[in-house]
Amino acid sequence: MSERHAIPKRIRATALAMLLLGFFALPVFAEYGDVILNHRAEQEGMRPVIYPHWFHRIRFRCKVCHNELGFEMRAGANDITMADIIDGKFCGMCHNGQVAWSVENCDICHSGRKGLKTRIMGGHETGGPGRW
Amino acid sequence: MGQHGKARWYSLALFFTGLWLPGPLFAEWTPLAEDGLHDPDNPALEVMQNPGDALSRLPRDDAGDVGNKVRWVQALEQGYIEPRTNIFPETKIEVLDLDIIMKHTGSTAYVRFPHKPHTEWLDCSNCHDKIFKMKAGETPLSMLAILSGEYCGRCHGAVAFPLVLCNRCHSVPPDTLENKVNQRQ
Known part of the structure; x- marks a missing residue:
């Protein structure tokens, strides 16, 4: 056994760390603009909501939700309950079985993994100052 | 072994x-x-x-792996998508064709803000007067605030093209002495 073939400890450790990271860390490749809503959902026994901006903006301009329907332009700033939606407010303006499918399709919105925090999946952090 | x-x-x-x-x-x-x-x-x-x-x-973003990898404004202008403008029939749809040139940009190129593509997607009230004052030059903009998710950063970096694409906004060469000299020659 010659010294030439010995693997330095540092490289061994790095390789092992890469392996562990590769197999156990969950990479996130969410679509740009996906919003996670989990102020209430998981406490109430439902999966977090994933709101896809990309899907909606193909069909509606921003102004429909952010002007007509009154959604604040800040992820998590809209305190929405299922009761509001069933009453025809916010998402319920369209998700009423007329413009779009109705609220009995729980799993289409409540589709996130457990433990996700409310935020927007943007290109950088847009959660406000104090990020550095 | x-x-x-x-x-x-x-x-x-x-x-x-x-x-x-x-x-x-x-x-x-x-x-x-x-x-x-x-x-x-x-x-x-x-x-x-x-x-x-x-x-x-949809039209691909030539900048590569940024945002949704889509040029949303082109997709709308060129008719790839036809997103609805309103739900309520009485809602007034306003589109404004007015460019604002912002010159307080330090050593980088001036910013051209085009109202047209913005008002195609958004209503005036989405920005005015909550985020931007109506009068040009009266809003205390800074890149630090924008990168923190304020002003332009409300959308750019979250749903609209991200802030790594500097030249999409900083697109007007500054009116420097050097440029003026070059133009005279």
């Missing part, structure tokens, strides 16, 4: 890690079941549209 054997195992392990890792990194658009956000056991995934099914048909 000798050192040769160990080296073989390490290289084999690294090789397979290498195969596994870049998959999603170089994928065009990640399917919902693999995006790390959606619960892969959710039966409703079967009826949900995957991003690639829709976004691959």
Whole structure:
């Protein structure tokens, strides 16, 4: 056994760390603009909501939700309950079985993994100052 | 096991890690079941549209892997998509064709803000007067605030093209002495 073939400890450790990271860390490749809503959902026994901006903006301009329907332009700033939606407010303006499918399709919105925090999946952090 | 054997195992392990890792990194658009956000056991995934099914048909962003990899303004202007402008029939739809040139940009190019593409998507009241004052030059803009998610950063960096694409906003060469001299020659 010659010294030439010995693997330095540092490289061994790095390789092992890469392996562990590769197999156990969950990479996130969410679509740009996906919003996670989990102020209430998981406490109430439902999966977090994933709101896809990309899907909606193909069909509606921003102004429909952010002007007509009154959604604040800040992820998590809209305190929405299922009761509001069933009453025809916010998402319920369209998700009423007329413009779009109705609220009995729980799993289409409540589709996130457990433990996700409310935020927007943007290109950088847009959660406000104090990020550095 | 000798050192040769160990080296073989390490290289084999690294090789397979290498195969596994870049998959999603170089994928065009990640399917919902693999995006790390959606619960892969959710039966409703079967009826949900995957991003690639829709976004691959829209004009590609030549900047590469930024945002949704889509030029949304072009998609709208060129008729690839026809998103609804309103739900209520009485809502007034306003589109303003007015460029604002912002010159307090330090040593970088001036900013051209085009109202037209912005008002195609948004209503005046989305920005005025809550985020931007009506009068040009009266809003205390700074890149620090924008990068923190204020002003332009409300959308750019979250849903509209991200802030790494400096030249899309800083697009007007500054009116420097050097430029003036060059123009006279």
